[in-house]
Amino acid sequence: MTAILVTGGCGFVGSHVVDALVERGDAVRVLDLLHPLAHDGEPGYLNPGAEYVFGDVQDAELVGRCVQGVGAVSHQAAMVGLGLDFADVVDYVKTNDVGTATLLRELARRPVPLVLASSMVVYGEGRYRCPEHGLVRPAPRDREALERRVFEPPCPACGLPLAAEAVPETAPLEPRNVYAATKAQQERLCEAYARETGAVVTALRYHNVYGPRMPRDTPYAGVASIFRSALRAGRAPRVFEDGRQLRDFVHVRDVAAANLGALDAGIGGAFNVASGEPHTIGELAAGLSAASAGPPPETTGEYRLGDVRHVFASTERAAAELGFDASVSFEDGVRELATAPLR
Numbered sequence: 195m196t197a198i199l200v201t202g203g204c205g206f207v208g209s210h211v212v213d214a215l216v217e218r219g220d221a222v223r224v225l226d227l228l229h230p231l232a233h234d235g236e237p238g239y240l241n242p243g244a245e246y247v248f249g250d251v252q253d254a255e256l257v258g259r260c261v262q263g264v265g266a267v268s269h270q271a272a273m274v275g276l277g278l279d280f281a282d283v284v285d286y287v288k289t290n291d292v293g294t295a296t297l298l299r300e301l302a303r304r305p306v307p308l309v310l311a312s313s314m315v316v317y318g319e320g321r322y323r324c325p326e327h328g329l330v331r332p333a334p335r336d337r338e339a340l341e342r343r344v345f346e347p348p349c350p351a352c353g354l355p356l357a358a359e360a361v362p363e364t365a366p367l368e369p370r371n372v373y374a375a376t377k378a379q380q381e382r383l384c385e386a387y388a389r390e391t392g393a394v395v396t397a398l399r400y401h402n403v404y405g406p407r408m409p410r411d412t413p414y415a416g417v418a419s420i421f422r423s424a425l426r427a428g429r430a431p432r433v434f435e436d437g438r439q440l441r442d443f444v445h446v447r448d449v450a451a452a453n454l455g456a457l458d459a460g461i462g463g464a465f466n467v468a469s470g471e472p473h474t475i476g477e478l479a480a481g482l483s484a485a486s487a488g489p490p491p492e493t494t495g496e497y498r499l500g501d502v503r504h505v506f507a508s509t510e511r512a513a514a515e516l517g518f519d520a521s522v523s524f525e526d527g528v529r530e531l532a533t534a535p536l537r
Contacts (some may be wrong), residue, residue: 196459197221199264201251201297202271203244204228204237206407206537207311210450211268216243218423218454225251225260226271229289232409234265237537239407251293257300266457269297270311272380275373275416283372290376291383298387305391309456311463312397314361314442316378318368320505322356324349331502332356334370340497344434353401358440358504360472361510363399363464371500381464388462398449401468401507405446405527410536418443421479422531425488433493434501437452437476442468442506445522455516468507469520478528485532 198215202208203224215222221243228236240246248257251271261267273282273289294310301308324330332347339345349356369375381397384528390394402417410426421431444467479491512518 195221195265196265197223197245198266198268199223199225199260200268200270201225202269202311204240204246205232205270206409207239207403207446207449208268208270209237209241209407210238210446211270211453212241212244214450214454216241223247223260223264225257227247227251229273230485231273233537237407243364252288252296254296254300254348257297261300261304264306266306266310267297267301268453268457269294269308272311272377273373275465280372286372286376291379294380294383295439298383301393302359302387302391305387305393307394307457308387308396309453310380310395310397312381312383312399312472313374313377313469314399314401314466314505314507315371315374316367316369316381316399317361317365317505318370318374319347319502320440321359321361321365322347323359324352324354326354330356330449331366331368335499336501337499340499343350343436343495343499345438345503360506360508361465361466362508370502394460394462396462397464398456399464399507400449401442401444401466403446403449404443406530406534406536407446418478418482419536420533421482421491422536425482425486425532427500428488430462430489431479431483431491433476433479433491434496434498436495437474437479437491439475440472440504440506441475442470442472443478443524443527444469444520445527448522449521451521452512452516452518455518459516461515464518465512465518466507466509467512467518468509470507470509471524472506473524481525481528482532485529
């Protein structure tokens with residue numbers, strides 16, 4: 195039986211992909227660095243049914259050994275989140291882009307299908323419609339407006355308020371921070387690998403993934419984990435801006451199912467992986483507070499210039515071509531996260 199290689203298979207999403215593959219009887223090999231920004235040692239939840247290799251995806255010799263005999267790759271290894279500041283740029287590029295390039299160079303010697311963990315951050319701002327000008331792309335966020343707590347992007351042509359819409363995979367890519375730029379570059383590198391070798395590459399653009407095993411107490415964690423960590427410490431979740439930012443929160447078990455569907459379907463291209471039901475950041479914070487009987491959220495008006503206002507997904511293509519539909523409801527998932535073990 196040929197194995198499936200899961201890079202980053204000890205991490206949040208990757209470990210759930212490993213569990214799902216092992217559960218259905220696949221042979222699984224994992225390559226993971228156990229990066230200290232995400233792990234304080236070997237996690238206790240590692241699946242005994244998988245083979246584990248600990249090392250860096252930038253290590254060409256190690257990667258070359260790991261890809262021997264594999265029939266497909268699920269590439270989850272990445273440095274995620276907005277990070278601390280621009281000083282993180284080199285680490286992001288090395289981990290995400292140089293690591294991906296190293297993997298692809300070794301795979302090109304014997305091409306196999308690859309599923310890439312991409313992200314909704316490649317879109318930048320979401321999709322917006324002006325009542326006068328139709329679909330428009332908002333300008334980059336203006337620091338002066340944000341300081342005045344004007345968070346909604348105006349029409350760049352006439353200044354009218356915009357209505358946010360679900361983003362399809364055909365939307366142009368406009369990464370607006372370092373992490374987003376590295377994820378967009380990962381997609382481009384994988385597209386080049388597919389063109390050069392004929393291998394099928396599927397890019398899964400994850401929206402806001404949450405659930406058990408999220409990393410906690412780190413600036414690189416997602417907002418759900420940051421809120422949960424605050425509540426566990428007895429503090430109110432701090433909600434930036436006005437809390438009305440729209441996102442699509444998709445449970446990690448659904449994301450793992452999407453990965454298996456992509457590996458099985460063998461269809462190239464990009465797919466949104468999302469629930470199809472947008473919710474506000476404020477709703478998430480309030481739901482976690484209620485489920486954990488913690489203090490109510492505090493809306494602070496703070497902002498991050500590299501963040502975006504609204505981005506949520508159209509899930510039609512993933513449903514039609516991968517057969518993917520999220521099964522965990524927002525309410526059930528938030529209740530589970532309120533008490534789920536974090537990493």
